[in-house]
Amino acid sequence: MWGAAALVLVYLILRLLGPILMPFALASVFAYIGDPLVDRLEERKLGRTPAVALVFVGLTLVTALGVLITLPLLLDQTQLLIQRLYGFVAWVQESGLPALRQYFDLPEQSSVNTAKEALSKHWSAAGGLLMYVWQQVSGSSAAVLTWLANMTLVPVVTFYLLRDWDHMMARIRALLPRRVEPKVVGIARECDEILGAFARGQFMVMLSLALVYMAGLWLVGLDLALVLGLIAGLASIVPYLGFIVGILAAGLAAYFQFDSWWPLLGVAGVFGAGQVLESVYLTPTLVGDKIGLHPVIVIFAVLAGGQLFGFLGILLALPAAAVIKVMVLHAHEAYQSSDFYAAAGDVKESPE
Template structure:
């Protein structure tokens, strides 16, 4: 790579990063639309094999997705709303139980004394919010409608996401071919290989892991419902949503569900049933869901996943959180390629291949 070429790609990278940073507030519908188009492209490609036109295939995929998503939202949102209302309604009684049973032990063991005034303020906060807000989603809508620009922004995003997704999905293969044609011929094989590996990683995560998250959330919710937990759907879906970070959903789910069942029943023996639900769910995930839906192609360390999500949120807000893991998966593929290239270069200082002893050579020398 010549000096001018390096400066060219450095300039392109800096300009792209600057545009991404400054345009982040308006990029959410485009990123969401691109992700949906990426998820739907394999389905459209399969329909095209039956001699169905690309546009009609996209329409069919959109229609089927609408038929699947709409009933879920119509049933799920009211159930979640009712459980949130129930949580706010019962929070004061839970706080009273904690003060009666937990405060003496804290004071006896650690010398911690919880001021009664702060407890009463906390209870009044829950009571006031529940009595005035009425409905969680109505309250959210009321908060959003305080600003006309916010309403316009939300409406525009809700309208633009499916429109952008439709057009990107219709022209997806054409766009990929166009980008491939623009690549410099000397780096095209390397970039094509990196793109293929990145597609394997992104496909495994976006298509497989999301299905695992939904399946785990469903298993958690059903299991906690059988245990008798009142907030089974709310806690189960929360644990399923967090399961994209390895063990995070398990840890958070056990802690929250354990605290909830203890506050509800006051019987520590129910903690065993909660633990059994999560253990069985993890066994199903490890033996069935992950091997079947995801495989072992992601290869992202849990700490790296947490860092990617936090860094994306810090830099770009919700848009950054949405884009963090796909971008980090691609970066991980590129870093593995750079690591391999570095170890094969003179900078690493590795000896020539002819002087590297293999395991068979070592074994034969020991035997002699």
Template sequence: MSDYRHWFWLGVVLLCCAFVYLLHPILTPFLVGILLAYMADPLVDRLEAWGLSRTLGVVVVFLFFTLLLVLGLVVLIPMLAKQLVRLYELAPQMLDWLQQGALPWLQTKLGLAEGFWKFDRIKAAISAHMGQTSDIVGLVLQRATASGLALVGWLANLVLVPVVGFYLLRDWDVMMGKIRGLLPRQREKQIVGLAAECHEVLGSFVRGQLMVMLALGAIYACGLMLTGLELGLLIGVIAGLASIVPYMGFITGIGIAMVAGLFQYGLDPLHLALIAGVFIVGQALEGMVLTPMLVGDRIGLHPVAVIFAVLAGGELFGFTGVLLALPVAAVIMVLVRHVHDLYKQSDLYAGHEDPEL
């Protein structure tokens, strides 16, 4: 009977993997909807505690996030688009600066062979491409509408995400209760305990780290723009997005910002110090304020585990695998932790001396 149960659960796992593999092209809006419902459920629960009905609480939360999205589209997106266009225009000049200034200096300091850096072909290709694509928006629209069916599918997914998220969020507690009611009675307490640990790991990382990421993106972008860095908003947003992995945003952001600062200001120590100061202040705020307040002392996912999970999920199942990577990594982390505890309590770990010896 025990072997039968093991084979049964192994079959369930394999069936789920096959389901994801075969249907992953259409799973993206549903997974994004589940993610939205999972992240917004604590807000709706708090509104329910204040006396609102579940449906009204969901409507309030959706209106709030819709307002944030509209503000982002109206304010942030046009500013980022301008900086992307500006970066596109500055690319040949930056290559000139690298070829004639920065790289010869590195070549002299490191003793590299002359002609080691060859950027002429890259610069010529970029310049020729710019001459052929003066209307960037027109090019993007032309490629986006090249396949009408693909465009319709993309728009359908865009509309489907909030619909799925709304209904899942409204019925979230009911669905969790029904799933718990289907658990084997003898194992209910153990399974609920494991699920609670997975929820703690995911909650601390997905909700907490996402808030840290947004806060750091705002700090970096505002700070760099105050220093006068021309591409400050774009670099700040990139550093904030990279902060989904702890310390990755700081390393990536300060590296790109210092290169952009050297290109814009040269070796001006004041501006370079101000740019470095923005990231030092942001890192200090993350360690002393943001992470303790938004994440707390709960155990999250290790940065290496996050990187491996996202890359492995993307390689196996594309964007659907990226969405599934963190939940699966959290479950595996909890199971490995319990296997580790069982191993430390086992005779295999402790060992027993032979009494005859």
């Protein structure tokens, strides 16, 4: 009873504080990832604060170097992608829609003059539409500014969380009732092992697939190889999503770039090889069976997290699913060790 009420209360609080939780959630993830590095530096007789500063500066330099190297290429590819999208829209208007009208015997589109007359007759509605568009644009600008302000909090919160991480964990452990403290600590260690395996393994899988897709699309000759390969690699956090998004986007880009069907076969070969490499080697080697989440569970977790908590829910869906898996396994073990389960077995096996 009290447990269910506490879960409902936590859910309501998360829903109300959702807009401001993003930088703190990201900072917690970065602090969790960086804590083992800081602990290793402490083992070498380095103080906690200097160790945190060294790890923080190192990660910042690596991130900045990666951004400086890839950002110009990504900007060029993004600009080219926008140009290709404009070309695709023009093709749809000039060739695609007329072909569909002819095939399905649909009426022709109204002329420009007819549209102008309709607009002049419904000027008030058009004014309302313009006001709506302006509100959306201004709201988007405010959202961008809010996002930038939140992102500036991430390094600050990460530094303080990383510095006090062990102290906070010790405080939480001290608050646990002594009777359940060993069991809770054991479960927490199992969750830590699973989350560590997921964070390291899944990141390496995504990075490897992104490199494979970028190299393969570059060999095919696709102009958008970098940005499409990177998008497909990042989307591979959800099973088969990177393959589906990548092959559709790259296939469409190859269709408009080349006059031959052979590049489309090359794109299909690149993503087919990437999918086989992920299933046969990357995921078993880098992630292994420590997480053991079924693909259907992964897809459901991501969709449920997005539905409940937006982008924050998508970000934390798989780690939360891994932790819930550990909880369910321990609950199942406790159930099988309970008197209720033993009594049910006795009743089932008793002769009629």
